[in-house]
Amino acid sequence: xxxxxxxTIRFGGLTAxxxxxxxxxxxxxxxxxxxxxxxxxxxxxxxxxxxAPTSGRVLFEEKEIQGIPPYKVNKLGIARTYQNINLFKQxxxxxxxxxxxxxxxxxxxxxSILRTRRQRAEEKSVREKCLDILHFMQLDSKIDFxxxxxxxxxxxxxxxxxxxxxxxxxxxxxEPAAGMNGREKEELSETIRRINEKGVxxxxxxxxxxxxxxxxxxxxxxxxxxxxxxxxxxxxQQNQEVIAAYLGDTRND
Amino acid sequence: MLNRLxxxxxxxxxxxIITVVCGLMLKERYLALVLCFxxxxxxxxxxxxxxxxxxxxxxxxxxGYYAIGSYTxxxxxxxxxxxxxxxxxxxxxxSMLFGVIIAFPAAKLVKHFLSLLTIAFxxxxxxxxxxxxxxxxxxxxxVGIPHISIFGYTFSTNQSNFFLLLGVVILVxxxxxxxxxxxxxxxxxxIRENPHAANGMGINVRYYKILAxxxxxxxxxxxxxxxxxxxxxxxxxxxxxxQSTLFMTMLLFGGIGSLVGPAIGSAILVATTELMQSFVSxxxxxxxxxxxxxxxxxxNGVVGIIESLKESSRKQHTDKAVNNA
Numbered sequence: 001x002x003x004x005x006x007x008t009i010r011f012g013g014l015t016a017x018x019x020x021x022x023x024x025x026x027x028x029x030x031x032x033x034x035x036x037x038x039x040x041x042x043x044x045x046x047x048x049x050x051x052a053p054t055s056g057r058v059l060f061e062e063k064e065i066q067g068i069p070p071y072k073v074n075k076l077g078i079a080r081t082y083q084n085i086n087l088f089k090q091x092x093x094x095x096x097x098x099x100x101x102x103x104x105x106x107x108x109x110x111x112s113i114l115r116t117r118r119q120r121a122e123e124k125s126v127r128e129k130c131l132d133i134l135h136f137m138q139l140d141s142k143i144d145f146x147x148x149x150x151x152x153x154x155x156x157x158x159x160x161x162x163x164x165x166x167x168x169x170x171x172x173x174x175e176p177a178a179g180m181n182g183r184e185k186e187e188l189s190e191t192i193r194r195i196n197e198k199g200v201x202x203x204x205x206x207x208x209x210x211x212x213x214x215x216x217x218x219x220x221x222x223x224x225x226x227x228x229x230x231x232x233x234x235x236x237q238q239n240q241e242v243i244a245a246y247l248g249d250t251r252n253d
Numbered sequence: 254m255l256n257r258l259x260x261x262x263x264x265x266x267x268x269x270i271i272t273v274v275c276g277l278m279l280k281e282r283y284l285a286l287v288l289c290f291x292x293x294x295x296x297x298x299x300x301x302x303x304x305x306x307x308x309x310x311x312x313x314x315x316x317g318y319y320a321i322g323s324y325t326x327x328x329x330x331x332x333x334x335x336x337x338x339x340x341x342x343x344x345x346x347x348s349m350l351f352g353v354i355i356a357f358p359a360a361k362l363v364k365h366f367l368s369l370l371t372i373a374f375x376x377x378x379x380x381x382x383x384x385x386x387x388x389x390x391x392x393x394x395x396v397g398i399p400h401i402s403i404f405g406y407t408f409s410t411n412q413s414n415f416f417l418l419l420g421v422v423i424l425v426x427x428x429x430x431x432x433x434x435x436x437x438x439x440x441x442x443x444i445r446e447n448p449h450a451a452n453g454m455g456i457n458v459r460y461y462k463i464l465a466x467x468x469x470x471x472x473x474x475x476x477x478x479x480x481x482x483x484x485x486x487x488x489x490x491x492x493x494x495x496q497s498t499l500f501m502t503m504l505l506f507g508g509i510g511s512l513v514g515p516a517i518g519s520a521i522l523v524a525t526t527e528l529m530q531s532f533v534s535x536x537x538x539x540x541x542x543x544x545x546x547x548x549x550x551x552x553n554g555v556v557g558i559i560e561s562l563k564e565s566s567r568k569q570h571t572d573k574a575v576n577n578a
Contacts, residue, residue, distance in 0.1 A: 107436045
């Protein structure tokens with residue numbers, strides 16, 4: 001579904017992502033892990049269009065998408081959440097999710113001013129759809145709250161809800177469990193599985209190893225911008241290079 | 254259902270106030286003129302609010318659109334003999350065109366760079382109308398601009414003009430409310446709140462910024478055109494940088510990003526200006542004081558006070574309910 005071919009990005013002299021090849025199979029929950037500064041979020045930003053890679057190709061459903069702007073990437077069916085929560089703070093929870101429906105709707109300025117029948121029908125269906133999503137993400141008791149007044153865990157869930165509103169084929173989750181407590185993390189694993197069961201492919205960046213090992217089907221490990229391992233969770237746990245990357249390589253000392 | 258009822262209650266109160274005001278005003282010609290100014294400013298400031306309050310794009314050059322609307326409408330009626338009502342609408346679109354032209358570079362800029370661009374635009378328009386004597390008659394201004402007439406009825410008195418302008422204000426309010434509550438309005442607000450996330454959610458940020466400039470320039474242009482036909486006389490003096498500052502002061506004082514904010518701000522500042530007629534040279538100083546009040550005590554304008562009062566009364570309500578339970 002998503003394929004990276006020799007993707008490289010340099011910022012000045014720093015090579016943040018170095019010739020990464022990766023393929024995310026359709027319908028999978030794909031984990032992307034690595035120590036701090038390994039280039040995971042940078043890779044996310046390349047996929048979602050925030051950065052254009054210096055070289056290499058990004059293919060989504062056989063189409064090259066590298067270098068096209070984020071709003072077009074979203075329209076193609078890739079939605080994302082952000083590591084450092086990026087909600088629309090002054091908008092209500094419901095409005096945040098409704099913004100997520102942007103690419104699936106089409107009302108323009110004139111039809112909104114004139115409140116055409118089509119525009120009203122669209123608004124109504126958007127509302128219902130968003131209420132469903134909020135129910136799914138267990139935020140239905142908070143719909144009229146300003147999003148900045150939510151708890152940290154709720155804000156993370158709202159980010160996922162907003163991403164789901166664009167009906168993505170591929171969902172990119174950037175450290176969705178950061179700042180969550182144990183129970184919230186368990187609920188999150190369950191939510192990710194349920195999203196996946198609906199047919200959405202999930203690409204997950206996460207630091208919490210327990211969660212990643214629990215929920216993902218395939219894992220790719222990055223270190224210093226390079227891919228160092230790729231495989232099923234059980235294999236990754238045994239991989240010497242991965243253990244060395246995480247715990248520090250003592251052989252050369 | 255409850256919301257519906259609340260909305261209607263607000264509407265009824267507004268209507269009641271308007272009726273009382275109209276009753277009073279029919280006797281007072283001067284009061285009618287002041288209310289006309291209030292209406293015109295509400296329209297202009299509502300335009301600024303769409304851009305600044307909702308989309309987060311600052312503009313210190315809205316006197317430019319005001320001037321373009323005024324002069325376009327005046328020249329169309331005097332030189333081409335177009336009916337004023339039609340000229341006002343065309344003036345709105347001409348102003349909108351300039352809004353779009355400015356928006357192309359402006360959509361790339363943020364914060365102080367955007368402020369500078371919009372200040373420059375306002376100054377350019379001012380200087381253009383002041384020096385292009387063959388077209389605009391320069392600093393002497395244009396006289397004899399006809400009153401608006403619709404279906405053979407000419408709005409020649411201040412009173413009749415007030416009703417006309419009130420009608421336009423109501424239309425503008427309805428349009429604004431509908432825009433804000435729509436997909437387009439959500440895109441505007443999303444851009445204000447977080448342009449990166451808006452982009453990530455599939456919103457073409459550049460397109461919507463340009464659209465906001467267009468709507469904003471249209472409304473302020475219409476306000477300028479209505480001003481020209483109300484006064485019958487326009488000159489560059491009205492369209493200086495201090496007019497842009499005045500619009501911004503009205504918006505900030507009333508409260509940004511709200512429906513009634515521009516109305517409250519316009520009413521209070523027009524009233525102040527009228528009351529202070531004898532201190533005209535201190536006008537800018539008075540606006541500066543208003544801005545300082547906003548900066549230190551009213552970050553959300555007068556609307557902010559109303560909102561926080563509502564919130565605290567609601568809290569008391571729920572507290573009571575909890576205590577009773």
